[in-house]
Amino acid sequence: MSFEYLRPRTLSEAWDLASARPGARFIAGGTDVMVRLREGKVRAPALISLRAIRELAQIEIGPPLLLGSGVSVSELQANPHLARQLPVLVEATRTLGSVQIRNAATIGGNLCNASPCADLAPPLLVHEARVHLASADGVRELRLEDFFVGPRTSVLRPGEVLHAIVVDTPSTGRAIFLKKGRVQMDIALGSVAVLLETQGRTCVRARVAAGSLAPMPVRLRDVEKVLEGAELDDRTIATARQAIERDVRPISDVRASADYRRHLAGALLERAVRTLMNGGRR
Numbered sequence: 076m077s078f079e080y081l082r083p084r085t086l087s088e089a090w091d092l093a094s095a096r097p098g099a100r101f102i103a104g105g106t107d108v109m110v111r112l113r114e115g116k117v118r119a120p121a122l123i124s125l126r127a128i129r130e131l132a133q134i135e136i137g138p139p140l141l142l143g144s145g146v147s148v149s150e151l152q153a154n155p156h157l158a159r160q161l162p163v164l165v166e167a168t169r170t171l172g173s174v175q176i177r178n179a180a181t182i183g184g185n186l187c188n189a190s191p192c193a194d195l196a197p198p199l200l201v202h203e204a205r206v207h208l209a210s211a212d213g214v215r216e217l218r219l220e221d222f223f224v225g226p227r228t229s230v231l232r233p234g235e236v237l238h239a240i241v242v243d244t245p246s247t248g249r250a251i252f253l254k255k256g257r258v259q260m261d262i263a264l265g266s267v268a269v270l271l272e273t274q275g276r277t278c279v280r281a282r283v284a285a286g287s288l289a290p291m292p293v294r295l296r297d298v299e300k301v302l303e304g305a306e307l308d309d310r311t312i313a314t315a316r317q318a319i320e321r322d323v324r325p326i327s328d329v330r331a332s333a334d335y336r337r338h339l340a341g342a343l344l345e346r347a348v349r350t351l352m353n354g355g356r357r
Contacts, residue, residue, distance in 0.1 A: 078112070079121040086130070086236070089123055090211040093234055096121045101236050103145055104179035106172070107188045125236065131183070136160060138244040144183025144237040148195075149174070151182060161242065163198040163250035163268060170194055170254045170263075183237045186222065189229040189291060190262075196223070196292035197268035198252050200284035202242050209238035216241075223291035248272030248280060249351050253343045257330060263287040264331045267319075267343040271302070271351050278302045278311075288323040288340050297322050298344070307352050315348065316341040 079096070083089040093099050099121035102108050111117045125131055131145030136156045151157060152168040171177055171185070171194045185195045186206070196219070204219040211234060219240070222229050231237070250270035254263045265287045272280035281302035283295045298318045305311040325336035 078119055080124065081121060082124045082127050084127050084129075086128060086209060086238075087211075089125060089128065089236070090234060092121070092123050094211075096123075099123055101125055103181040103184040103187075104147065105184075106176055106180045107184065107190075125183075126181075131236075131238065133239075140242040140245065142182055142240045142242075144186075144239060145181050146183075148172075148177040148180045148182065148185070152177065160245050161198070161202065163201070163252050163270070164195065167194050167198045167252040167254075167268070170252070182240060186219075186240070187229060187231065187237050189223050189225075189227050191226055191289060191291055192263045192266070192287040193292055194252075194254065194263065194266065194286065197266055197284035197286050198250065199240060199242070200292060200294045201250055201268045201270040201282035202245060203282070205241045207238040207241065208232075208235050210235040214238060220294045223293075226290045228291075246270055246272060246280070246282075250282075251347045251351055253347050254286075255339055255343065265325070265336050265339040265343060267340065267347055269344065269347040269351065271307075271348070273307070273352075276306050276308070276352065278305055278307050283319070283344065285319070285323060285340060288325045288336055290324065290326075293323075295319060295322055302348070307348060312345055312348055316345050319344045 081092050100119040102122050103125050131143045133143040135141040148168050148171055158165045185193050199219055205216055206219050206222050208215050248271050252268045254266040268284045270282040281299040283298045286292045298315055301315040301318050320337045320341045323340045325333045327333045
């Protein structure tokens, strides 16, 4: 395994380096790409680290809330303003790998890997986050749910980097992230994020997203329709559980069967809704 390692200090420098090295890859923490390089699953003549680019490491509380793609998972976890503004995202950071991984991994890297099990994607999806994608030609914005197109595949174009994640004024509702792995620090067999706004026991707004239960992190609009406008009683929860088990598209692999993951989706959704209705985030 041989490659050139470069550490620019500005985005302009990064784009110049990339244009002179066809096939070069941008990296942040490198916690995923280094493993894949060692395994021979990806090849690159050069790795261009974005970690020294200060504009990618900013957090602006706003509104809107702006998270630079180079902010580490540990920095997300430790930020007190973020804990108040977007607690479900901070909750998800605690489930991501070990302390060492969280110190190296970044929010941008977690999303750009476009893994179906990206832990930070479902909490951002239920808050209807947007992403800013930057290149030498300018910046474009799109919804996070449109960023993922398949397993480890996103809409990023050659020479483009994820610049920032943007969330408008966070919802007044409560949100929760639940994840099931085989052992501690394992990647998710399945994860679900749920955001609910309620009046009494009636749901007036619902957002539901899942990880490891489809080819990419997904928002589940049919499940949201079951919940919105309904009293969150046993009957509604059972119907929502049927909807999520119908709508997810899990795979079978050495870690779990598709049937198990489908059942897990329903169980996590039910637990999430009941927990939120009981006044807690977990």
